[in-house]
Amino acid sequence: MQDHAPPAPEALIAEGPVLVHYADGIAEIELNRPEAANGFSLELGRRLHEAIMTVHGDRRVRAVILSGRGRIFCAGGDIKEFFSKGEDLPNFLRMATAYLQTCVSGLTNLEVPVVAKIQGYATGGAGMGLTCAADIAICGASTRFMAGATRVGMAPDGGATATLARLVGFRRAMDIVLTNRFVEAEEAERIGLVTRRVPDEDLDAEVRKLARQLADGAPRAQSATKRLMWNGLARGFDASLPDEARETSQLSGTADSLEGLKAVIEKRKPVFEGR
Template identity: 55%
Template sequence: MTGRPTEARMVTETRMARTLIDSGPVLLDLDDAGVARLRLNRPEASNGMDVPLLTGLHHAVMRIHGTPGVRAVLLSGEGPHFCAGGDVKTFAAKGADLPAYLREATSWLQNAVSALMRLEAPVVAAVHGFAAGGGGFGLVCAADLVIAAESARFLAGATRVGMAPDAGVSVTLTRLVGLRKAMEIVLTNPVLTAPDALELGLITRVVADDAVYEEGLALARTLAAGAPRANAAAKRLLWDGLGSTVEARLPEEARTVAELSATADAREGLAAVIEHRAPVFGGG
């Protein structure tokens, strides 16, 4: 099982895609549907996160921020695992220098996750193998929608190696599954199956192992066909609402709805309903 599509599908998609980052620990391209395909690329290390990968991830996400035409993002991992978390072999080799190394690594991880959550385009994670630690588990919690293979496994893992949650997990996990369940996941480190994760609300959908990339891409393309400004506004409202009361968010919701009502996409959406047809959103 890998995070790549079938060979035939890959050939077809390559002809349709514009490469933005073609080498290194993180790869990025943009297809003609407006889907930015962001891939962790350290398969030999189970996409374990070290400083080069984390700086590459931050750079790639910022590249997405600055690239016109991105309407959705598909996040996946090359090789047998989505992301096994921090690169423990690199960490162990640092010896007494580990605290300084982890301060740098954590800073890059925080910047990358924050930038990912602040993307206007919705982010779909396609997860196979293990999603563990602040890297894998944290990215799952930071994605907007998550498609998981039947054999995928999820592990918080930080306290198991004497660490603490990072990548925003101390906030996102609690909001996704509730305080008591988040405590159990973080403190006892169960290995969650994909059905477990689905039942808890950690992920969106479980699919067959050999379909996870294609299903993730299909969902991302469905989102890309939507109204981009409306998707961006809805995503922002939901993430920003994590730390707010309902009453505090009502004025911002009202302002956003009024603003969107003046867009061409809103007029197209209303016309499509009246005319009993599918809308065609141009992004205006």
């Protein structure tokens, strides 16, 4: 990993319920409704999808940080907005759920690693779904997680019914989504809901340090690895082997692969350029 002076961030999306800033290979997608605990509204869903597509189309980006402004990462759906729809709520939720599903799918399908920075609370379909859709999730020591859907007479969404059990196991997942109990940061780390927990005051620095490490990695190798790992969740062992063999063979002929091998021999840090 190379030493980098802190660059001035460039605002790719500078206002609205979702912000995107870019600096030196790293894009940060930030939920920006702190006054509403970053609750997932229909407008936030539209803008989050726009943000993900903006990052996807920017070839400079080598790693993504997903964060929420303020004290809370994401407290799920915007309950006040939902309640205000009255009898039209089913139609409204079809749209909101479609956007949330598109967003979590977009995160898993980004070619670059996504690191979630989670503080305060990650609850509901949006909070849990976005947590589970990140490639790496780091939370503060005081963070709490809760599914919450059945508590308001709904079912989990945000892809959590597909991802949560694969992360923590079927029995634990059923306990979490049916009881709506809080999962504390220590348990979240232990069962695999998050990658690790760090002291609250160290969260931002630890996430940015990891994002820097990923941004300095071999982009084509990381993209292939991410794709293979996510695809492997839904496929059997035997079905995954041909994909692994094909990607390994193709990557071995890249300039980055040769640079990596040479760096090991020369006992130095590699410099990857995505070639």
